[in-house]
Amino acid sequence: METSRSQRWRERRALWTDDETVIDPRAYSVDLIAHxxxxxxxxxxxxxxxxxxxxxxxxxxGPRGTLAGVAVFARPAVDAVITAHTGFTDPAKGTVLARLLLLDGVPQNGESFFVARAFDVLRRERPAVEAVVSYSDPQAGHIGRVYAALSGAHRGVTKPRIVLRLNGTTVSGRTLSKIRTGERGAAGGVDQLVRLGAPRPRxxxxxxxxxxxxxxxRVLLRHRQDGLYAYCFELTRNARREGRDxxxxxYPKVLPRPHPMLPIFSGAPAEIDKGIAA
Incomplete structure (x- = not known):
């Protein structure tokens, strides 16, 4: 679906903003929050x-000081996510916008207002980070309008890949890796799959x-994930220099599959879909 309206979420249900209203910057604030x-x-x-x-x-x-949205910057599943899309050889200079969620009470254009200020908080807290990578899923109608509004660099399309889904929800490859290897976070990964409907280990x-x-x-089902539109936000002059080549x-239009003339990147995307009609 292609639409000019911004998608919102509440209690895991998709909702849509009213085109008639735009955000009042004086009524909203942005700051660091605990994980x-x-x-x-x-x-x-x-x-x-x-x-x-x-x-x-x-x-x-929001206006009454209540939490109305969250942006989470995270480590990618593999370093190639950063190096492929930023030009930096040091993956510590980049991060991924892994979750972006606004409630339905936030007016139209709230994403661009929020994300721009979230970048400022990111730079304050992690000054070594100079670039942010994010993705939009054309299968879900997410093509990056928010990112275009923020002048993000559209890099191309990631390679299609096979993912595992449980009751319609894609399970992060990183979560599966933690479970297999028993590393930190494995128990939480098991709990996540159980909440999605999987039986507990015997x-x-x-x-x-x-x-x-x-x-x-067939509790975990293989699914072919088409390529995602890749974007990079170059937050410093140095980042713009590193990404100049x-x-x-x-900026793309909605396509059922990645356009054959767009560059295909080998950098595997993190399992991220912000849930906005970007």
Whole structure:
């Protein structure tokens, strides 16, 4: 679906803003928030309830000081996400906008207001970060209008890939990796899959065997994820210099599949879909 209206979320249901209103900057504020606050908000409202490998969480506060939106900047699943789209060889100089969520009470154009100020908070908290990568999913009608409004560089389209889904929700590859290897966060990953409808591991069943069983029993289903539109926000003069040889393409229109004339990047996207008609 293509629309000029901004998508919002409340209690994990998609809603749409009224085209007649725009945000009053005097009525909203933006600041750093704790990860537990951001995680609770996302779990309650976003259709992807799991919390990413966050670095910085930023909140949008409404007229009564209540939390009305969250942006989470996170480490990507692989370093190539940063190096492919920013031009930096040091992945620590970039981050991923892994979650962006505004409630339905936030007026039209709230995303651009919020994200611009969230970048300021990110730079204040992590001055080493000079670029932000984000994606839009054309299959969901998300093509990057918000990113165009903020002059993000459209890099092209990521390669299609196979993901695993549980009851219609894509499970992060990073979550699956944590479960298989038993690293920190594995228990939370198991809990996430159980909340989505998976049975708990059997006594003495290894995590890898459990995931394999979920696939055999078609609890976890393979799904072909078409390419996502990739964007990069170059926040410093140095970032613009590093990215000068990378594509800066015209902003796309909705396509059922990535256009064959757009560059295809090997940098695997993090499992992120902001849930906005960007």
């Amino acid at each position: 537990d606050v951001a995680s609770t908000f996302i779990s309650a409202h976003h259709y992807l309830p799991n919390y990413p490998a966050a670095q910085v969480a930023v909140g949008l506060f 006594p003495h069943e290894t995590p890898a065997a459990w995931l394999a069983r979920l696939q055999r029993e 990378l594509p800066r393409l015209p």
